[in-house]
Structures are given as structure tokens and as C-alpha cells.
Amino acid sequence: MSDVSVVVHHDAEVLAEAAAARLITRLVDAQSARGHASVVLTGGRIGTAMLAAVRRSPAHSAVDWSAVDVWWGDERFLAPGDAERNETQARDALLDHVPVDPARVHPMPADDGDFAGDPERAAEWYAAELAAATPGNADAEVPEFDVLLLGVGPDGHVASLFPEMPALYEERPAVAVHGAPKPPPTRLSLTLPAIQSAAEVWLVVSGEDKAPAAKMALSGAGPTQIPAAGAKGRHATRWLLDDAAASKLPPGLDRRATP
Numbered sequence: 001m002s003d004v005s006v007v008v009h010h011d012a013e014v015l016a017e018a019a020a021a022r023l024i025t026r027l028v029d030a031q032s033a034r035g036h037a038s039v040v041l042t043g044g045r046i047g048t049a050m051l052a053a054v055r056r057s058p059a060h061s062a063v064d065w066s067a068v069d070v071w072w073g074d075e076r077f078l079a080p081g082d083a084e085r086n087e088t089q090a091r092d093a094l095l096d097h098v099p100v101d102p103a104r105v106h107p108m109p110a111d112d113g114d115f116a117g118d119p120e121r122a123a124e125w126y127a128a129e130l131a132a133a134t135p136g137n138a139d140a141e142v143p144e145f146d147v148l149l150l151g152v153g154p155d156g157h158v159a160s161l162f163p164e165m166p167a168l169y170e171e172r173p174a175v176a177v178h179g180a181p182k183p184p185p186t187r188l189s190l191t192l193p194a195i196q197s198a199a200e201v202w203l204v205v206s207g208e209d210k211a212p213a214a215k216m217a218l219s220g221a222g223p224t225q226i227p228a229a230g231a232k233g234r235h236a237t238r239w240l241l242d243d244a245a246a247s248k249l250p251p252g253l254d255r256r257a258t259p
């Protein structure tokens with residue numbers, strides 16, 4: 001599969017700023033090559049801090065936001081506008097402050113309207129949205145994501161794929177998740193095949209509580225035990241960590257970007 005690289009920054013703030021700069025560059029490069037770009041967003045503290053850092057960076061105006069397709073890797077299945085929804089947090093941090101084309105922003109459904117109480121139906125709808133965004137490739141189930149962002153939980157979860165849960169064995173691109181160990185229990189998530197279809201997967205990880213999971217994912221654990229171990233892009237897999245999250249990595253893997 002892809003190259004796996006590890007970059008360590010000295011704290012969460014620097015990590016968020018550096019990952020934001022990297023994302024801006026990736027989007028600009030994709031647009032230079034093809035006129036448009038696509039990104040899959042993550043929820044979580046560092047993922048949201050990274051989006052806020054994109055917003056603060058003057059360089060974000062180098063991106064043509066009207067030509068960025070925005071997707072989500074997972075969502076907490078809650079009412080529209082709930083402060084705990086990944087969509088709400090991404091809109092507050094960045095999307096409400098840049099000129100995105102609303103037609104190119106693809107949030108996962110909320111627990112509302114036709115989908116109220118029916119996360120399975122919501123996941124099927126999202127899978128259909130993904131398939132509809134693959135013009136010219138009738139066989140593809142998901143569009144060609146340029147970069148897919150993931151946070152990592154202390155248990156090694158990515159998106160809403162938690163250790164040992166049935167969603168880890170799914171072939172469909174998007175599924176409902178019930179009984180998640182982290183609240184809320186009902187969620188929607190891309191699956192590993194969808195994640196692995198991205199050109200680049202970036203795992204953005206901060207905090208000492210994530211150190212054991214980062215170590216295991218980078219030391220040969222399997223994705224059933226540590227879902228992050230299965231999060232790999234077609235061309236590149238980048239682990240972007242702070243010192244605390246990198247503190248248990250085996251020697252030789254902890255490539256520090258800053259002293």
C-alpha cells in the first residue's frame with residue numbers, strides 16, 4: 001500500500017497549525033492539478049482545532065473554497081445543529097467562515113425528518129450520496145478523496161469505527177454504528193474500505209492518552225484491535241502527532257519536526 005510517514009510536533013497547538021498549513025497546501029496543489037479538491041473531515045478536539053487554524057491562517061485565501069468538496073468520516077447521530085455534531089463543530093470552526101459552495105458540502109444526516117430514529121437509512125443515504133459523486137466511474141462507490149482526516153481515540157478508534165465492532169468488517173462505504181463506547185452511542189461512519197480509497201489519509205493525534213494506541217497502530221497491531229491500524233491511504237498515510245501522543249513510539253519512528 002502507501003508510504004507511511006510520521007511527523008511529531010512539540011505540542012497540540014503547533015500540531016494544529018502545522019497540519020492546517022499542510023492541508024491548505026494539499027488543497028491548493030489538488031486545485032492546481034485538476035481545478036477542484038476534496039477533503040474528508042474528522043470530528044474530535046484536534047481535528048476541530050486544525051480547522052480553526054485553517055481559518056486563522058491568511059494562507060487559506062489561496063484555496064478556492066467554492067471548488068472544494070467537503071465530506072465527513074463520521075458523525076454523531078444527533079439532532080440538526082446539536083453542538084456535539086461533528087458537522088456543527090466544523091461549520092463553527094471553518095466552514096461558516098469561508099466561501100464554500102453549499103452544494104459541495106456533504107454532511108452526514110442528522111437524527112431528524114426522514115432519518116429520525118433510523119441511522120441505517122441515514123447511512124444508506126450517505127452511501128448513495130458518495131456513489132452519486134463519482135461521475136464517469138459507474139463502478140466506484142466513493143469519490144476520489146484527496147485527503148481524508150482522522151482523529152484517533154485512546155482505544156484506537158478512527159471515525160466511528162471502534163475496536164471489535166461489526167462495522168470493522170463492513171464492505172459498504174457508510175454504516176450505522178450502535179452502542180459506541182464513546183457517547184453518543186449511535187453514530188454514522190465511513191468504513192475501512194471507504195477510508196482506504198482516499199489518496200492520502202492523515203491521522204492527527206494529540207495527547208498522552210493516545211500514545212498507546214499510536215504505538216500499537218504503528219507497531220503491527222491489526223485493525224480489529226486498533227482500527228487506526230487499518231487507516232491507510234492509496235498514496236500516503238501520514239501520522240501527525242504531538243510529543244505526548246508520540247511518547248510511546250518505538251525508536252526510529254518518532255520523527256520530530258521541531259526540537
Ligand SMILES: O=C1O[C@H](COP(=O)(O)O)[C@@H](O)[C@H](O)[C@H]1O
Pocket residue numbers: 042043044045046047074075076086150151152153154158159160182
Ligand atoms: O467521537 C469522536 O472522536 C474521535 C476522536 O476525538 P478526540 O476528541 O479524542 O480527538 C474523532 O476522531 C471522531 O471523529 C469523533 O466522532
